Amino acid sequence: MNSMKNIGTMYRYEVRKILCRKITFIVLALVTLIMIAINAGEYIIGGKSVNNEEIEIVGRTVDDSLLSEMREAIDPKNATLEDGESVSIGIGVRDRTYEPLINYLFMLGGNYDKAYNMSEEGLYKTFDEMIDTKIEEQYLTEKEKAYWEKRREDNPDKLTYGKIQNGYGDSVTIIYVASLLALIAIAATLSGVFSDETGLKTDALIFSSVNGKKRLMIAKFFAGITVGVFETAVLLLACVGTEFAILGMSGSEASVQFFVGPTAMDMKVGKALIWYVCIMLIIGILYSVIAMCLSQVTHNSLAVVAVLMFMWLMSMVNLPDSLGVIKRIWGFLPVTFLGSWTFTDYHLVWFFGRHLTIIEAAPVIYIMIAAILTVITKISYNRYQVKGR
Amino acid sequence: MELVLDRVSKQYSNKIAADRISESLKPGVIGLLGANGAGKTTLMRMICGVLKPNSGTITFDGIDVSDEMYRDVLGYLPQDFGYYPNFTGKDFLMYMAALKGLSRSEAKRKTEELLVKVNLENDANKKIKTYSGGMKQRLGIAQAVLNDPKILILDEPTAGLDPKERVRFRNMIAEFGKDSIVLLSTHIVSDVEHIADRILMMKDGRIIWDGSRDEAPDDLEQFYMSKFAE
Numbered sequence: 001m002n003s004m005k006n007i008g009t010m011y012r013y014e015v016r017k018i019l020c021r022k023i024t025f026i027v028l029a030l031v032t033l034i035m036i037a038i039n040a041g042e043y044i045i046g047g048k049s050v051n052n053e054e055i056e057i058v059g060r061t062v063d064d065s066l067l068s069e070m071r072e073a074i075d076p077k078n079a080t081l082e083d084g085e086s087v088s089i090g091i092g093v094r095d096r097t098y099e100p101l102i103n104y105l106f107m108l109g110g111n112y113d114k115a116y117n118m119s120e121e122g123l124y125k126t127f128d129e130m131i132d133t134k135i136e137e138q139y140l141t142e143k144e145k146a147y148w149e150k151r152r153e154d155n156p157d158k159l160t161y162g163k164i165q166n167g168y169g170d171s172v173t174i175i176y177v178a179s180l181l182a183l184i185a186i187a188a189t190l191s192g193v194f195s196d197e198t199g200l201k202t203d204a205l206i207f208s209s210v211n212g213k214k215r216l217m218i219a220k221f222f223a224g225i226t227v228g229v230f231e232t233a234v235l236l237l238a239c240v241g242t243e244f245a246i247l248g249m250s251g252s253e254a255s256v257q258f259f260v261g262p263t264a265m266d267m268k269v270g271k272a273l274i275w276y277v278c279i280m281l282i283i284g285i286l287y288s289v290i291a292m293c294l295s296q297v298t299h300n301s302l303a304v305v306a307v308l309m310f311m312w313l314m315s316m317v318n319l320p321d322s323l324g325v326i327k328r329i330w331g332f333l334p335v336t337f338l339g340s341w342t343f344t345d346y347h348l349v350w351f352f353g354r355h356l357t358i359i360e361a362a363p364v365i366y367i368m369i370a371a372i373l374t375v376i377t378k379i380s381y382n383r384y385q386v387k388g389r
Numbered sequence: 390m391e392l393v394l395d396r397v398s399k400q401y402s403n404k405i406a407a408d409r410i411s412e413s414l415k416p417g418v419i420g421l422l423g424a425n426g427a428g429k430t431t432l433m434r435m436i437c438g439v440l441k442p443n444s445g446t447i448t449f450d451g452i453d454v455s456d457e458m459y460r461d462v463l464g465y466l467p468q469d470f471g472y473y474p475n476f477t478g479k480d481f482l483m484y485m486a487a488l489k490g491l492s493r494s495e496a497k498r499k500t501e502e503l504l505v506k507v508n509l510e511n512d513a514n515k516k517i518k519t520y521s522g523g524m525k526q527r528l529g530i531a532q533a534v535l536n537d538p539k540i541l542i543l544d545e546p547t548a549g550l551d552p553k554e555r556v557r558f559r560n561m562i563a564e565f566g567k568d569s570i571v572l573l574s575t576h577i578v579s580d581v582e583h584i585a586d587r588i589l590m591m592k593d594g595r596i597i598w599d600g601s602r603d604e605a606p607d608d609l610e611q612f613y614m615s616k617f618a619e
Contacts, residue, residue: 009487009496013480020475201471205532208437208465208542209488210457216488386439386467 007215014216014223017196018189027188028231031181032238038177039170039242050247053096054163059253062101062159064120070098071116100164104258124158127262134344135264138321144348147355148264155266162254167247168269169259171240175276176338178232178239182280183287183312183335185231190291191304193224194381198299204386217381221374224292225285232284236277260340265357275359276338282363283334289370293377296384311335337362390416390450392436392540392570397445399431399594406431407442408594418566420581421574422613423591429574430468432591433544436572437465449540461490464538468545468574470529474518478509478528481517482535489536496535503531506561508554522549530558534565541571547580559584582609590616 018024042048060066105115108126118126135148162169197203206212252270257263260272267275287308294304315335319327328347331337342359349361356364392414399407406428423429434440436447438454447454449462472481479500486496504510507527517525526549533541543562547555563584565571575581581588588605590598590613598616606612 003490005493006487006490009493010484013476013484013487016476016480017473020473197471200473201467201469202473203471204434204437204439204465204467204469205471205485206488207439208460208463209485210461210490210536211488212460213457385441386434 003211003215006211007219010211010216010219011223014193014220015226018193018223018227021189021192024189024227028185028234031185032234035178035181035235035238036242039174039239040246043246050165054098054100054165055250056097057101057161058163058251060161062120062123062161066101066161067118067120067123070101073098074102074116101161104164108262120158127257128152130262131264131344135346138346139324140346143355144346147348148346151266152264157266159255159257160253160268162258162269163247163251164258165247166251166254166259166269167240167243167249168252168273169254169256170243170247172256172269172272172276173259173340174243175236175239175273175280176336178235179280179283179338180312180315180335182232182235182284183308185235186228186284186287186291187305187308189227189231190224190288191295191301191308193220193292194296194377195299195301195304199301203384207384207386213382217378221289221292221377225288228288228291229281229284232281232287236280240273240277256343260343263343264346265343265359272343279359279362279366280338282366283337286334286366286370289373289377293373293380296377296380331358332362332365334366390539390570392449393447394436395446395448397432397435397442397447399428399435399440399442405594407435409445410594410596411445412589412596412599414570414572414587416566416568416570417586418562418571418573418581418584420585420588421572421591422576422578422581422588423574424576424617427591428594429591430544431594433465433542433572433574434467436540437463437542439465461536462539464533464536464541466529466533466543466546468548470525472517472525472528475516477514477516478504478520478524479513481528482532485532486535491536499535503535507531508557523551523554526550527554527558530561534561539569541565541569543571543573545575546573547575547577555580578610578613592617 043050057066057069102112102115105118105123106112108123108130109115109118131152135145140148192199197206206216209216252268252273254269256265256267256269256272259269291304291308294307295301298304311333312335315333319330321327323330331342331345331347345358347358348355349358349365350356351361351364394410394412394414397407397410398405410432421429421432431440435442436454438447438460449459452459473484476484482500482503483496486499491499501510504513507530509524509527509531512520512524517528520528526546530543530546533543547558550558559580562571562573566584566586573581573585582602585602587601588598588609589596597619
């Protein structure tokens with residue numbers, strides 16, 4: 001009983017030790033400001049306006065009827081080439097209700113002619129073709145291909161239109177920036193959890209105390225994870241909160257395909273955001289454990305920051321699909337996982353006889369890695385000796 | 390109550406810091422005299438379980454140094470006493486009390502009692518980074534005795550203390566020596582000559598003299614110098 005109370009007291013002091021570092025607040029404030037600026041900048045400084053007219057068609061199925069209404073509300077702007085051929089060079093909008101939809105179709109089709117004349121059949125055929133191409137590119141196994149074929153057959157639903165300027169959708173596509181910034185914040189904050197004890201020469205006091213070996217490590221870990229998850233939550237709030245503040249909270253029922261492109265991983269964007277927020281919080285735990293593990297193993301705060309920044313830089317490297325297993329492992333790097341591209345990664349992970357999509361598998365994998373790193377930290381902590389200064 | 394060192398050795402890459410040391414320590418103040426680099430700090434770290442010997446064992450009433458029960462009866466003031474600069478003196482002692490397994494009420498009572506004992510009661514709520522060297526050392530002594538240890542290891546505890554503080558400290562240690570094993574290392578003979586019941590002299594990782602204070606000549610300083618010149 002007394003031991004548990006001691007862990008509680010030590011936990012509070014460990015949190016205080018972390019928060020005593022000025023860099024904790026400086027870095028967190030900076031990365032939060034960056035996140036807000038990235039989200040709100042184009043609206044506040046760039047003068048981008050929110051389209052409120054499209055709300056009229058929210059919740060409608062994207063079919064011939066809707067596409068026909070769109071055509072009536074839009075003037076195609078054509079130009080005649082020297083050989084007499086007429087090509088579309090843009091659109092004139094009489095009614096802004098359909099502007100985001102035509103822009104979306106333009107992105108899919110590649111030109112305004114195709115977008116303007118898109119039929120329901122043509123739209124879903126384009127979708128299927130794009131998904132097929134992606135599946136072919138990824139060197140999937142026969143089992144994986146069969147899984148996706150069945151899933152597509154079981155879910156032939158058409159797209160539900162949601163706001164294209166949508167707080168949920170924008171959050172899903174930008175949340176990876178928050179995850180990159182969380183790594184910076186956590187690296188700066190937790191790099192000294194164990195190594196500072198060596199630097200401050202308090203290690204001898206700790207390891208000669210009755211609670212210094214087992215219980216203090218538990219307290220330190222919980223304190224580090226608390227602060228790391230708090231920082232992650234602050235960045236999530238800055239990311240998702242800014243989007244909702246600007247674009248409102250409606251639109252959760254929209255199909256995720258409007259924001260991440262055609263995907264067989266069909267779901268509503270609200271559900272997609274919940275998945276990403278949960279995974280991001282787990283990534284916050286993983287980052288915290290990685291930082292503390294490195295802090296214990298290297299006994300050097302700078303080395304911890306250097307390794308984590310290397311991990312950050314690795315996010316810029318994009319490996320080709322032909323690299324097989326390496327590419328698959330690379331795809332799970334937490335710094336780049338939460339992107340729109342994850343929705344078009346059709347690899348599966350087999351877990352206790354069940355097949356999980358990579359979005360379903362990521363939390364399990366991250367928690368397992370965190371558990372392994374915790375064991376490594378514990379082994380290193382138990383072996384630690386106070387040597388010459 | 391007996392602390393037994395059985396052929397304890399520690400070797401660094403090019404130096405033997407402790408060479409097959411065997412001692413039996415009983416309650417009382419034991420002064421460990423030796424020049425810088427004699428191996429005193431290494432020996433004390435091994436006794437405190439923060440450094441593993443290459444060979445040999447250290448036990449207290451049969452309990453191995455690596456055991457949690459051993460650390461429960463241990464108090465240690467390292468030579469290079471570390472602290473958290475942004476903690477107040479009181480916070481630091483409360484934190485150390487939690488580390489030493491004291492209950493919250495016990496921790497509060499002991500903290501207040503010790504702050505008075507080491508004359509820091511008026512500075513208890515100031516951050517440690519504002520303390521003088523002597524104040525930090527007194528705080529270090531306070532944390533070492535928080536859990537009323539049966540084994541108290543003090544590595545150069547008088548460094549940074551002024552003459553008045555030294556006298557106060559010696560009295561405190563003498564009091565502790567009545568019921569506990571107090572091992573006090575120093576290279577200043579006057580620190581131990583009036584309070585030590587037993588004196589160990591260490592040179593090049595070995596104990597070169599072991600005897601009671603009565604066995605040593607009155608002029609301990611001269612005796613110490615002659616031993617080290619040998």
